[in-house]
Amino acid sequence: MATSAVPLEQAVHSEAHELPFIRKYIFSTDHKIIGIQFLLFSLLFLLLGGMLAGMMRWQLGFPDAPMPVGTILPETMAPDGILLPEFYNSLVTMHGTFMVFFAIMPLLVGVFGNYLIPLKIGAPDMAFPRLNMASFWIAVPAGILMLAGFFVEGGHAAAGWTAYAPLSADPEWTGVSTGQQLWLLSLAILGLSSILGATNYISTIVNLRAPGMTWFRLPLSIWALFITAILVLLAIPILSGAAIMLFFDQTIGTHFFDPTDGGQPLLWQHLFWYFGHPEVYILILPAMGVVSDIIANGSRKPVFGYHSMVYALIAIGFLGWIVWGHHMFQSGMNPTLGTAFMISTMLIAVPSAIKVFNWMGTMWRGNIRLHVPMLHSVAFVAMFVIGGLSGVFMASNTFDIYIHDTYFIVAHIHYVLFGGSLFAIFGAITFWYPKMFGRMMNSLLGKIHFWLTFVFFNLAFFPMHSIGLGGHMRRLYDPSQYQFLQPMQPINKFISISVFLLLASQIFFVINFIMSWFNGRKAPENPWEDNGLEWSTPSPPPHGNWDKSPAVYRGPYEFSSPLVEEDFLPQYRKLETDEEPVAATRET
Amino acid sequence: MRRLIATTVLATLACGGGGGDAGTSDGGGAAAVAPLGSASIAGVINFEGAPPANPTIDMAEEPDCVAKYTDGPIDPIVVVNDGKLANVYVRIVSGLPEGPYPMLSEPAVIDQDGCLYHPRVLGAMVGQSIEIRNSDPMLHNIKAIPTENRGFNISQPREGMTTTRRFRVPEIMIPLECNVHGWMNAYVGVTDHPYFATSGEDGTFAIGGLPAGTYQLEAWHETLGTRTAEVTISDGASETVDFSFSG
């Protein structure tokens, strides 16, 4: 526990101001700086992932035309601007990889886990600040290795982000060797970063809560991050192990997944999805958490059914471990397992429904302020519902026979990860931007960005349900090769144009993000009139967050409380009737 | 004049790989390094007996390829015309002086036309460009399955696409295959010297630009095996070496 003493001392002595630039902003141990580092890192990958998607959509919408400016790509990717099938497969693989591992996961876990946990529980920093710094600086080489794959002979990994063996195990089947190896190495390294982060989050939440911050006074964002950190800690090592096994198959001639020498391809799928399904909840639980915070704020009402919300998070976290087989209904595993996995999968609908209805309950009879974070949060609920309901179709193992590996799945995952997670991320960035950078984001630009994104997102992804139901396979380089898909080409074109406009709409966010950093209106301490502890310190907070550890007098969502005139009652505000809390976890 | 002949022969070899027609086509290319000599070997590959029937290919799924054939397409595994065998790869196995050898600057060309490889058997030097063309309006992929060299697996989804690849190490022979059209097979022989040739439709082959010496030759056919021969040749002379295969 020696490391945990460091930030406390720093807080007391305010050493922060004496740190040289490189220690303060580059190799910083301050959770807020690390959070912002993760933010810039993952937004970069979000942008790259979006560009890869744009290239794929060009090929799908206009399979006969060379891609505009595609001629700048090397001949191994797109001779004369015509995307090659092997490059398309790399795009498919890397779009998924970037978005899942390098954009959404670090945005939610790396950014908001780092930034919010200490600030919202009243801690001066993470329990292990140096481990925290390591977790970011381990992620950076992982990202560089992942990018490097595009420039090696044979091209980048092309076996899908799920890297199904034996396609991924032997270069003979794809022509890709170094690219796939870099992909595996990068994920194994990134896994280390995630594990360090998760250890830190769990330790911090358990040990460093401010006096009065009992478990059931924790904001739902922190509950969600706590459950997520446990999932990360348990799930990521499985991926790392599997990735190393596959790496050995590729390099030193082991045959874990190679059936010609006694290996078992299904083992990869079991390992991957045993990690992969908890991973899906890693990508959505923190989004649910921050959305709960923002919806309460926007509705000016306490979260409806706070305890149910916590139990639902725990239930999702638990059920996430026993549903992985639903990715493998059609894989040829024992069909009896199919029914068992179907039932457990169906049950996930229950806690999900609880959360949706409680968000609605929170808005019910509220006094709703439709600020930009609230717009994104309401959109999150609206889109998550579509993603959740489409999940019921796939959960039915029988109907899944037909829609497995079609665009219906693609629609589903994008309604959950874009309509869900990414809207929550946009909302959360706007909500905590003033705390991070001391300036407000522009509200008008924010609203333009929201509405364009919302409209084009739906125009892009809703029709995918339809072509999926028509049998349109996913990961298909040129749909026009099949007669039964040819009538869907106009829809494909429509989707592609919508995706281009969706991508173009993000310019408003980029402009807003950059301009506000320099020219935004100065943020007050508590711009959203919120109740969390983070709003009791200046924007941005100093190193160590508070001079003196704050005390917590009540739950996180006391909006419109009859006890006070205003419609918010922060956790840190002491009323005459309140008693001083006893330290919950530590001496102050 | 001598030099001109040697140059022509070498250029012919470079193109002969492409046309499967060594000895008749006239190319315009030239060797980058002066040839080591001006002796040459020429010959004919004879086939004795009745040639085995080649299987027909059911190409119905690719009407664009079927349209390129007047009769139904057959798989040209053993091509015999008037008792002469085509697609035999002949190379000098030993007897050559130490390198370096003249580099073939023209690329060896292999074309995919009518859902078959042309030529079916191709010779190339280590480091020589091998230009792979697609003359069919559909996807072909080209998978090279070497044992000594680094393999590749590339695709050409459009008509008119070309891709260039090289091999770094001598290897006899490297199979090429298209996985979209399982019947498509070709073979590439890679040597560190330019003294090889492939027999054309008329069964002839020619190797030129040789210094005087005694050489072991090997003739290779994909299903009929190999034959060897030895020849001694003086500078500027021309010797005939024939090979004979049977079914």
Next chain:
Amino acid sequence: MSWILPPSASTFAAQIDFIYYVILVITGIAFVVVEAGLIWFVIKYRARPGRKAYYTHGNITAEIVWTTIPAVTVVMIGLMSGGLWNEIKGRDSVPPDAIPFGVKAEQFEWTFTYRGLDGELGTADDFSLRNQLHIPVNQPVALSITSEDVIHAFFVPAFRVKQDIVPGLGATIWFEATETGDFEIACAELCGLGHYRMRAMVTVHSAEDYQQWVTSQTTVALAE
């Protein structure tokens, strides 16, 4: 295309589609309730000066209601699906009178092996066709599929049939076509750079035509 699934041409296609419509109705109701509720709340409870939100922390009855209803509904959907699943994919679901076929999947082609006239696979009068499956109508067929290299998936949209083919594991699937005509077979699992071209055709013949066709093909096969 449309919200309506493509034409169905096998015995269990209609049953699978029925499950789709049931789920569509149930989720459709949930969809309308939630989305309409959200829009309604955003409009009706929008911020007005001088008004305070209703201060409540929740309601146990409401929680019980919206926990129970989804739980019961999804379990029912599950039970409904599970029965049909066993009929289609259960280990011993293949009808005994199904005509056996051998299928080999490899990058990027399907090879179908027919039993010929003697009614048995693995005999001299077997014959194989590349990317062409011919079957009789109204007669169950059983496909024993193996993969030579990577994972492929055998997909016939019109029959609502899909099965991953894992190398070293293989799979036996069955179905019964109810319409004559040509239907496309696709590979549904990313299997490499030619994945999008790994297509084949299934031709469903009337019983008489099929017998005739097999006879002609077997003669050719034996002649070679």
